[in-house]
Every structure is written in structure tokens, then in C-alpha cells.
Amino acid sequence: NAGVTQTPKFQVLKTGQSMTLQCAQDMNHNSMYWYRQDPGMGLRLIYYSASEGTTDKGEVPNGYNVSRLNKREFSLRLESAAPSQTSVYFCASRKAPGTSGRIRDNEQFFGPGTRLTVL
């Protein structure tokens, strides 16, 4: 099992360029998430998908779009990158589609991250 994989690992963009961050999980999880991590801010949720075919906004969705391509894959798109989007992006997945009474089903598993710099 590879767990959660993300591509690319590093990316440099110029302001206004677009790109898509890819995420895939092989654990048959229902929920998938995109976070950004900035110094001192912990992780902030951008978008999430509770199950295949659904997506919802998180805390900081502006400037981003997502696609839940299938149960395995959840992509994050920046249509017109801005320097404020310079960050490390993490994808995560979780077994339960909603809150589960089973602790293990609520645990999130993270990918290795994508370090994005927008000049």
C-alpha cells in the first residue's frame, strides 16, 4: 500500500499561471481533503470531499477549485496563481464519509506534501 500519494513534490509558478495538484489514495477511503500549511498557522482546510461525487468548501477555499475524479483521486486546481498561495499543500484521506463512532474510521492519513512557490 502506497497510502496517500501527491504529485508534484515541488513546483514554482509565476503569478497568473495555472496548475493542478494531484492526489491519490489506495486505502479505499471515502473522504479526501486538501490543506495548506503556512508557518505558525498549522493546517487550514481548503476543500474536502466526503464521498465520491461530492465536494465542499473548507476554511480557505478562495482561489482554488477541486475535482473528485473517482474514489481514489482528488485534485486541487489553482486557476490563476498568486504569491499568497505560496505554501505547502497536503492531501489527506479518511475512511468514514461522516463522523463515525469507530475511532479508526475518523483518522486522517496525509500525503508527503507539495511545496508550491508563486513568484
Added chain:
Amino acid sequence: TQLLEQSPQFLSIQEGENLTVYCNSSSVFSSLQWYRQEPGEGPVLLVTVVTGGEVKKLKRLTFQFGDARKDSSLHITAAQPGDTGLYLCAGLLYNAGNMLTFGGGTRLMVKP
């Protein structure tokens, strides 16, 4: 102001010392998780606490969930250089469904 406040933000100690990291909120959580993150990697789950007053131990790490389920602490006994990393707490609010709320993190460095 973050919903979950972690303190301290930075901690640099010598090998063998004890330390405690705090995670506080005015909100009540149905469960709280602690993660450790190493440079260049994603966070890895250490423990989930669910019941108010619950204490869980993971070798030299002791996790406690506050009685009112608004706060948590992580205590490390006899810290080792391998404990170095970013420690994150994350809470699941009762009405939040899928969404975890993360604290800002505590960056720990244990010097040999």
C-alpha cells in the same frame, strides 16, 4: 485567533528533560487527535482521545483530554533527539462532520 491554541510555539530542550505541550480552546470537541510531523513529510497520527478526562500513553508520551473536552496536553518524559519535530493537535467539533480544526503547532527540538 485560532480555534485551537497550542503552546508553546517553540521548545528547545536537552536530551533527558521532560516537557508538556498544551492545546486549548473555548469550544467543545467530540474527539481530539495529536500528530507529529517531520521536515518534508506529512503529519502522522499519534493518538486520538475521545472521552473527557481520558489519558493515553504511547511509550514516553502521555496524552490527556480535559474533563470538559476543551483542552488537551501532551507530556514527553525523558525526551530524546528522535522526538524532534512539529507536534499538532486537531479537534473534531460536534457539528463539523468531516472537518478537523488544527492548532498552530509546537516545534520541538531535542538536543543531544
